[in-house]
Amino acid sequence: MSFAKRVREAADPIWQASFRHSFVQELGQGTLEREKFRYYVMQDAYYLRHFARVQAIGAAKAPDLASTARLAHHAQSTCEAELSLHETFAELLNITEEERAAFVPAPTAYAYTSHMYRAAYEGHLGDVIAAILPCYWLYYEIGERLKTCQPNDPIYEKWIGAYSSDWFRSLVEEQIARLDVIAAAVTEEDRRRMEQHFLISSEYEYEFWDMAYRLERWRSVRPAVNE
Ligand SMILES: Cc1ncc(C[n+]2csc(CCO)c2C)c(N)n1
Known part of the structure; x- marks a missing residue:
């Protein structure tokens, strides 16, 4: 069995919990409270900004120029996706400049991005891909599950459409293949x-839905946003 398949199986219980999470279920049914989705979109924009930087670290750590080019390309696409996500949803959800200025990353968004930086800082390209692959792959599987849903809500339909597209599928397949090539060439310890990176990111994917559903906040401190 390929490495990617094996870790996907190891992560299956927590992936199933994501599929069942009320945030995902209610998004598909169109019953998700708008406040929770708005909160999610703002936290996700923060997540994506850092995700792009982790991809750029992957580009810098890649051992061959072809991988550097692909990872750098993906970092740029994430920046563009983030920008268009911001523009589209900010408009549709009436997210104001004041709200953006007052934005604070929630503990889970901060912890998840910190985990990816740690994997990238300490490791090689394989560590970066292992940490970022659940983001692609889980969203693809969620997109597949939700694509037959009819939330009857243009905003939720737009979100589902973004992750059930063929374009997105090819992105996921590219990263799965990259993970398998790297895994075949490294040590057992690697x-x-x-x-572990893959499993921890899978846990945080679940926690991210839960964070939004609970509108998670810091208990006492209000850290200023770091770009
Ligand atoms: C918490 C969270 N996890 C995963 C994704 C999905 N995602 C983020 S970046 C990226 C790569 C292509 O742009 C993908 C698939 C998300 N949006 N938010």
Whole structure:
């Protein structure tokens, strides 16, 4: 069995929990409270800004120029996706400049992005891909599950459409293939560490839905946003 398939299986219980999460279910049914989705969109914009930087670290750590080019390209696409996400949803959801200025990353958004930076800082390209792959792959599987849903809400339909597209599918397949090529060439110890990154990111994907559903906040401190 390929490395990617193996870690996907190891992560299956937590992926199933994401599929069942009320945030995902209610998004598909169109019953998700707008406040929760707005909160999610703003936290996700923060997540994407850092995701792009982690991809750029992957580009810098890649051992061959072709991988550097692809990862750098993906970092740019994430920046563009983030910008268009911001523009489209900010308009549709009436997110104001004041709200953006007052934005604070929630503990889970901060912890998840910190986890990706840690994997990238300490490791090689395989660690970066292992940490970022659940983001692509889980969203693709969620897109597949939700694509037959009819939330009867243009905003939720737009979100589902973004993750069930063929374009998105090819992105996921590219990263799965990259993970398998790297995993086949590294040591057993490297593979164990990569599996841990994959599992921890899978846990944080679940926590991210939960964070939005609960409108998570810091208990006492209000850290200023770091770009
Ligand atoms: C918490 C969270 N996890 C995963 C994604 C999905 N995603 C983020 S960046 C990227 C790469 C292509 O742009 C993908 C698939 C998300 N939006 N938010």
